[in-house]
Amino acid sequence: MYNSIQEVTEDLLNEAYLTQKVLEALSDASLAQPSAAGHRTLGELAWHLVTAHGAILGEAGLKFEAPVEEVVPASAAELAESYKKASEAAVSAIKSQWTDATLQESRNMWGMMEFTVPGLIAMFIRHQAHHRGQLTVLMRLAGLKVPGVYGPSQEEWAAMGAGAGQ
Template sequence: MFTTIQQFIEEYGQESANTQKLLYALTDESLSREIAPGYRTLGHLAWHLVPSGGLLHPTGLKFEAPDERSEAPSSAAAIAEAYRAASQSLIDAVRNQWTDAKLQETATVFGQPWKNGLTLHVFQKHEIHHRGQLTILMRQAGLPVTGVYGPTKEEWAALGMEAPV
Protein backbone atom coordinates (compact mmCIF):
# COMPACT_ATOMS: atom_id res chain seq x y z
CA MET A 1 0.00 0.00 0.00
CA PHE A 2 1.21 3.48 -0.79
CA THR A 3 1.49 5.76 2.22
CA THR A 4 2.83 8.89 0.50
CA ILE A 5 1.96 10.63 -2.74
CA GLN A 6 5.65 10.88 -3.62
CA GLN A 7 6.07 7.12 -3.19
CA PHE A 8 3.28 6.48 -5.72
CA ILE A 9 4.54 9.09 -8.17
CA GLU A 10 8.07 7.67 -8.16
CA GLU A 11 7.07 4.02 -8.38
CA TYR A 12 4.26 4.42 -10.89
CA GLY A 13 6.44 6.76 -12.94
CA GLN A 14 9.01 3.96 -13.30
CA GLU A 15 6.40 1.29 -14.00
CA SER A 16 4.55 3.38 -16.56
CA ALA A 17 7.83 4.13 -18.35
CA ASN A 18 8.42 0.37 -18.64
CA THR A 19 4.92 -0.16 -20.00
CA GLN A 20 5.36 2.72 -22.42
CA LYS A 21 8.53 1.15 -23.90
CA LEU A 22 6.59 -2.00 -24.70
CA LEU A 23 3.67 -0.12 -26.22
CA TYR A 24 6.04 1.79 -28.52
CA ALA A 25 7.25 -1.58 -29.90
CA LEU A 26 3.77 -2.58 -31.11
CA THR A 27 2.88 -2.38 -34.78
CA ASP A 28 -0.53 -1.85 -36.34
CA GLU A 29 -0.32 -5.36 -37.85
CA SER A 30 0.42 -6.95 -34.47
CA LEU A 31 -2.71 -5.59 -32.80
CA SER A 32 -4.96 -8.35 -34.17
CA ARG A 33 -2.73 -11.15 -32.82
CA GLU A 34 -4.48 -13.37 -30.27
CA ILE A 35 -3.12 -16.16 -28.12
CA ALA A 36 -6.07 -18.42 -29.03
CA PRO A 37 -9.47 -17.92 -30.65
CA GLY A 38 -11.87 -16.06 -28.37
CA TYR A 39 -9.18 -14.51 -26.15
CA ARG A 40 -7.98 -10.92 -26.01
CA THR A 41 -5.97 -9.70 -28.95
CA LEU A 42 -2.68 -7.89 -28.49
CA GLY A 43 -4.46 -4.62 -29.34
CA HIS A 44 -7.26 -5.22 -26.85
CA LEU A 45 -4.76 -6.06 -24.12
CA ALA A 46 -2.64 -3.00 -24.92
CA TRP A 47 -5.77 -0.82 -24.80
CA HIS A 48 -6.70 -2.38 -21.45
CA LEU A 49 -3.38 -1.07 -20.08
CA VAL A 50 -4.42 2.53 -20.74
CA PRO A 51 -5.46 3.92 -17.33
CA SER A 52 -9.18 4.57 -17.08
CA GLY A 53 -11.59 5.34 -14.27
CA GLY A 54 -12.46 1.67 -13.62
CA LEU A 55 -10.69 0.56 -10.47
CA LEU A 56 -9.95 4.15 -9.42
CA HIS A 57 -13.47 5.51 -9.98
CA PRO A 58 -14.75 4.77 -6.43
CA THR A 59 -11.93 6.90 -4.96
CA GLY A 60 -13.26 10.05 -6.61
CA LEU A 61 -9.96 10.72 -8.38
CA LYS A 62 -10.56 12.63 -11.63
CA PHE A 63 -8.15 12.41 -14.56
CA GLU A 64 -8.26 12.51 -18.35
CA ALA A 65 -8.56 9.04 -19.88
CA PRO A 66 -10.44 7.27 -22.65
CA ASP A 67 -13.75 5.67 -21.70
CA GLU A 68 -12.95 2.15 -20.50
CA ARG A 69 -15.76 0.78 -22.69
CA SER A 70 -14.38 2.33 -25.87
CA GLU A 71 -13.05 0.19 -28.69
CA ALA A 72 -9.30 -0.18 -29.05
CA PRO A 73 -7.85 1.96 -31.82
CA SER A 74 -6.46 0.18 -34.88
CA SER A 75 -3.28 2.25 -34.58
CA ALA A 76 -0.47 1.12 -32.27
CA ALA A 77 0.76 4.72 -32.10
CA ALA A 78 -2.69 5.88 -30.96
CA ILE A 79 -2.70 3.31 -28.15
CA ALA A 80 0.81 4.29 -27.05
CA GLU A 81 -0.12 7.98 -27.07
CA ALA A 82 -3.37 7.37 -25.16
CA TYR A 83 -1.39 5.46 -22.53
CA ARG A 84 1.22 8.24 -22.27
CA ALA A 85 -1.42 10.93 -21.85
CA ALA A 86 -3.65 9.00 -19.42
CA SER A 87 -0.80 7.79 -17.20
CA GLN A 88 0.59 11.34 -16.97
CA SER A 89 -2.88 12.68 -16.23
CA LEU A 90 -3.25 10.09 -13.45
CA ILE A 91 0.08 11.09 -11.90
CA ASP A 92 -0.88 14.77 -12.10
CA ALA A 93 -4.29 14.05 -10.55
CA VAL A 94 -2.82 12.18 -7.60
CA ARG A 95 -0.24 14.95 -7.10
CA ASN A 96 -2.81 17.77 -7.31
CA GLN A 97 -5.99 16.28 -5.85
CA TRP A 98 -4.72 14.14 -2.98
CA THR A 99 -2.53 14.49 0.08
CA ASP A 100 -0.76 11.75 2.03
CA ALA A 101 -3.73 11.76 4.42
CA LYS A 102 -6.11 11.04 1.50
CA LEU A 103 -4.27 7.74 0.94
CA GLN A 104 -5.57 6.58 4.35
CA GLU A 105 -9.21 7.30 3.48
CA THR A 106 -11.38 4.40 2.37
CA ALA A 107 -13.67 3.84 -0.59
CA THR A 108 -15.74 0.80 -1.49
CA VAL A 109 -13.93 -1.14 -4.22
CA PHE A 110 -15.27 -4.52 -5.36
CA GLY A 111 -17.66 -4.37 -2.41
CA GLN A 112 -14.84 -4.01 0.12
CA PRO A 113 -13.54 -0.98 2.06
CA TRP A 114 -10.10 -0.25 0.63
CA LYS A 115 -7.78 2.55 1.63
CA ASN A 116 -6.95 4.78 -1.33
CA GLY A 117 -3.27 3.86 -0.95
CA LEU A 118 -4.22 0.19 -1.39
CA THR A 119 -6.36 0.97 -4.42
CA LEU A 120 -3.41 2.72 -6.09
CA HIS A 121 -1.22 -0.28 -5.21
CA VAL A 122 -3.69 -2.77 -6.71
CA PHE A 123 -4.13 -0.53 -9.76
CA GLN A 124 -0.38 -0.62 -10.35
CA LYS A 125 -0.16 -4.41 -9.81
CA HIS A 126 -3.05 -4.87 -12.25
CA GLU A 127 -1.04 -3.02 -14.89
CA ILE A 128 2.08 -5.09 -14.15
CA HIS A 129 0.04 -8.31 -14.45
CA HIS A 130 -1.32 -7.37 -17.87
CA ARG A 131 2.06 -6.04 -18.99
CA GLY A 132 3.41 -9.55 -18.43
CA GLN A 133 0.66 -10.96 -20.64
CA LEU A 134 1.50 -8.33 -23.24
CA THR A 135 5.15 -9.42 -23.40
CA ILE A 136 4.13 -13.03 -24.09
CA LEU A 137 1.85 -12.01 -26.95
CA MET A 138 4.54 -9.69 -28.29
CA ARG A 139 7.04 -12.56 -28.32
CA GLN A 140 4.54 -14.76 -30.13
CA ALA A 141 3.99 -11.98 -32.67
CA GLY A 142 7.74 -11.70 -33.29
CA LEU A 143 8.00 -8.21 -31.80
CA PRO A 144 11.00 -7.01 -29.83
CA VAL A 145 10.51 -7.15 -26.07
CA THR A 146 12.47 -4.87 -23.78
CA GLY A 147 13.59 -5.92 -20.33
CA VAL A 148 11.54 -4.64 -17.45
CA TYR A 149 13.14 -6.01 -14.29
CA GLY A 150 16.22 -7.36 -16.03
CA PRO A 151 17.63 -7.89 -19.51
CA THR A 152 15.83 -9.98 -22.12
CA LYS A 153 17.69 -12.74 -23.94
CA GLU A 154 18.40 -10.32 -26.79
CA GLU A 155 19.64 -7.65 -24.39
CA TRP A 156 22.01 -10.15 -22.76
CA ALA A 157 23.35 -11.03 -26.23
CA ALA A 158 23.85 -7.33 -27.03
CA LEU A 159 25.97 -7.16 -23.87
CA GLY A 160 28.07 -10.03 -25.23
CA MET A 161 26.76 -12.38 -22.57
CA GLU A 162 24.68 -15.52 -22.53
CA ALA A 163 21.35 -15.24 -20.73
CA PRO A 164 21.24 -17.31 -17.54
CA VAL A 165 19.03 -20.36 -17.82
Protein backbone atom coordinates in the same frame (compact mmCIF):
# COMPACT_ATOMS: atom_id res chain seq x y z
CA MET B 1 3.41 0.67 1.84
CA TYR B 2 3.17 4.35 0.91
CA ASN B 3 3.77 7.18 3.36
CA SER B 4 3.41 10.10 1.00
CA ILE B 5 1.80 11.13 -2.27
CA GLN B 6 5.33 11.68 -3.57
CA GLU B 7 6.10 7.97 -3.01
CA VAL B 8 2.86 7.03 -4.78
CA THR B 9 3.53 9.20 -7.82
CA GLU B 10 7.17 8.08 -8.06
CA ASP B 11 6.07 4.43 -8.08
CA LEU B 12 3.33 5.11 -10.63
CA LEU B 13 5.73 7.03 -12.88
CA ASN B 14 8.31 4.22 -12.73
CA GLU B 15 5.71 1.58 -13.63
CA ALA B 16 4.25 3.80 -16.36
CA TYR B 17 7.73 4.16 -17.89
CA LEU B 18 8.10 0.36 -18.02
CA THR B 19 4.64 -0.10 -19.54
CA GLN B 20 5.31 2.68 -22.04
CA LYS B 21 8.45 0.83 -23.22
CA VAL B 22 6.39 -2.27 -23.90
CA LEU B 23 3.61 -0.37 -25.68
CA GLU B 24 6.08 1.51 -27.86
CA ALA B 25 7.48 -1.82 -29.08
CA LEU B 26 4.12 -2.79 -30.61
CA SER B 27 3.46 -2.62 -34.33
CA ASP B 28 0.15 -1.91 -36.01
CA ALA B 29 0.04 -5.47 -37.37
CA SER B 30 0.74 -6.97 -33.93
CA LEU B 31 -2.42 -5.50 -32.44
CA ALA B 32 -4.44 -8.32 -34.01
CA GLN B 33 -2.24 -11.07 -32.44
CA PRO B 34 -4.66 -13.48 -30.75
CA SER B 35 -4.00 -15.06 -27.38
CA ALA B 36 -6.63 -17.81 -27.41
CA ALA B 37 -10.14 -18.23 -28.74
CA GLY B 38 -12.52 -16.01 -26.81
CA HIS B 39 -9.73 -13.96 -25.22
CA ARG B 40 -8.33 -10.49 -25.88
CA THR B 41 -6.00 -9.78 -28.77
CA LEU B 42 -2.69 -8.07 -28.09
CA GLY B 43 -4.30 -4.75 -29.06
CA GLU B 44 -7.32 -5.28 -26.82
CA LEU B 45 -5.05 -6.20 -23.92
CA ALA B 46 -2.86 -3.13 -24.49
CA TRP B 47 -5.94 -0.91 -24.72
CA HIS B 48 -7.19 -2.40 -21.45
CA LEU B 49 -4.05 -0.96 -19.81
CA VAL B 50 -4.99 2.47 -21.18
CA THR B 51 -8.61 2.38 -20.03
CA ALA B 52 -7.72 0.89 -16.62
CA HIS B 53 -6.61 4.34 -15.47
CA GLY B 54 -10.16 5.61 -15.53
CA ALA B 55 -11.74 2.30 -14.56
CA ILE B 56 -9.64 1.91 -11.41
CA LEU B 57 -8.30 5.32 -10.41
CA GLY B 58 -11.44 7.09 -11.61
CA GLU B 59 -13.54 4.67 -9.56
CA ALA B 60 -11.38 5.68 -6.58
CA GLY B 61 -12.69 9.22 -6.98
CA LEU B 62 -9.98 10.91 -9.01
CA LYS B 63 -11.18 13.26 -11.72
CA PHE B 64 -9.06 13.29 -14.87
CA GLU B 65 -9.32 12.62 -18.58
CA ALA B 66 -8.74 9.04 -19.63
CA PRO B 67 -10.18 7.02 -22.51
CA VAL B 68 -13.07 4.74 -21.63
CA GLU B 69 -14.22 3.62 -25.08
CA GLU B 70 -13.89 -0.04 -25.94
CA VAL B 71 -12.68 0.46 -29.52
CA VAL B 72 -8.97 -0.25 -29.86
CA PRO B 73 -7.09 2.26 -32.03
CA ALA B 74 -5.76 0.78 -35.29
CA SER B 75 -2.42 2.48 -34.68
CA ALA B 76 0.08 1.18 -32.12
CA ALA B 77 1.54 4.68 -31.89
CA GLU B 78 -1.89 6.13 -31.01
CA LEU B 79 -2.39 3.42 -28.41
CA ALA B 80 1.00 4.16 -26.79
CA GLU B 81 0.32 7.90 -26.86
CA SER B 82 -3.09 7.37 -25.24
CA TYR B 83 -1.43 5.39 -22.45
CA LYS B 84 1.11 8.15 -21.90
CA LYS B 85 -1.61 10.81 -21.69
CA ALA B 86 -3.76 8.72 -19.31
CA SER B 87 -0.76 8.00 -17.05
CA GLU B 88 0.29 11.63 -16.92
CA ALA B 89 -3.28 12.77 -16.25
CA ALA B 90 -3.68 10.22 -13.43
CA VAL B 91 -0.44 11.28 -11.73
CA SER B 92 -1.38 14.95 -12.10
CA ALA B 93 -4.80 14.24 -10.57
CA ILE B 94 -3.24 12.39 -7.64
CA LYS B 95 -0.87 15.30 -6.98
CA SER B 96 -3.64 17.89 -7.12
CA GLN B 97 -6.58 16.01 -5.58
CA TRP B 98 -5.00 13.82 -2.89
CA THR B 99 -2.79 14.64 0.06
CA ASP B 100 -0.68 12.50 2.35
CA ALA B 101 -3.74 12.31 4.62
CA THR B 102 -5.66 10.59 1.77
CA LEU B 103 -3.34 7.61 2.27
CA GLN B 104 -5.14 6.94 5.56
CA GLU B 105 -8.51 6.61 3.80
CA SER B 106 -10.35 3.73 2.14
CA ARG B 107 -12.41 3.57 -1.04
CA ASN B 108 -15.28 1.28 -1.93
CA MET B 109 -14.51 -0.04 -5.39
CA TRP B 110 -17.30 -0.99 -7.78
CA GLY B 111 -19.74 -1.26 -4.87
CA MET B 112 -18.25 -4.58 -3.82
CA MET B 113 -14.92 -4.26 -2.03
CA GLU B 114 -13.13 -1.86 0.26
CA PHE B 115 -9.52 -0.91 -0.42
CA THR B 116 -7.22 1.37 1.52
CA VAL B 117 -5.93 4.07 -0.82
CA PRO B 118 -2.39 2.62 -0.69
CA GLY B 119 -3.89 -0.82 -1.31
CA LEU B 120 -5.76 0.29 -4.39
CA ILE B 121 -2.65 2.00 -5.79
CA ALA B 122 -0.74 -1.26 -5.23
CA MET B 123 -3.59 -3.20 -6.89
CA PHE B 124 -3.51 -0.83 -9.87
CA ILE B 125 0.25 -1.34 -10.23
CA ARG B 126 -0.08 -5.13 -9.92
CA HIS B 127 -2.89 -5.11 -12.48
CA GLN B 128 -0.65 -3.19 -14.85
CA ALA B 129 2.31 -5.55 -14.26
CA HIS B 130 0.11 -8.62 -14.74
CA HIS B 131 -1.18 -7.45 -18.12
CA ARG B 132 2.24 -6.12 -19.15
CA GLY B 133 3.54 -9.68 -18.66
CA GLN B 134 0.75 -11.05 -20.83
CA LEU B 135 1.61 -8.47 -23.48
CA THR B 136 5.24 -9.53 -23.62
CA VAL B 137 4.26 -13.16 -24.23
CA LEU B 138 1.91 -12.15 -27.05
CA MET B 139 4.59 -9.85 -28.45
CA ARG B 140 7.03 -12.75 -28.58
CA LEU B 141 4.38 -14.83 -30.42
CA ALA B 142 3.88 -11.96 -32.86
CA GLY B 143 7.61 -11.92 -33.62
CA LEU B 144 8.28 -8.57 -31.96
CA LYS B 145 11.41 -7.65 -30.05
CA VAL B 146 10.42 -7.66 -26.38
CA PRO B 147 11.89 -4.87 -24.25
CA GLY B 148 13.23 -5.65 -20.81
CA VAL B 149 11.04 -4.58 -17.93
CA TYR B 150 12.51 -5.49 -14.54
CA GLY B 151 15.67 -6.71 -16.20
CA PRO B 152 17.04 -7.27 -19.68
CA SER B 153 15.09 -9.32 -22.21
CA GLN B 154 16.79 -12.18 -24.04
CA GLU B 155 17.59 -9.87 -26.96
CA GLU B 156 19.07 -7.26 -24.62
CA TRP B 157 21.19 -9.92 -22.87
CA ALA B 158 22.48 -11.06 -26.27
CA ALA B 159 23.30 -7.47 -27.25
CA MET B 160 25.36 -7.21 -24.05
CA GLY B 161 27.23 -10.38 -25.02
CA ALA B 162 25.65 -12.52 -22.29
CA GLY B 163 24.47 -16.08 -22.85
CA ALA B 164 20.85 -16.92 -23.65
CA GLY B 165 20.40 -18.63 -20.27
CA GLN B 166 20.72 -15.38 -18.30
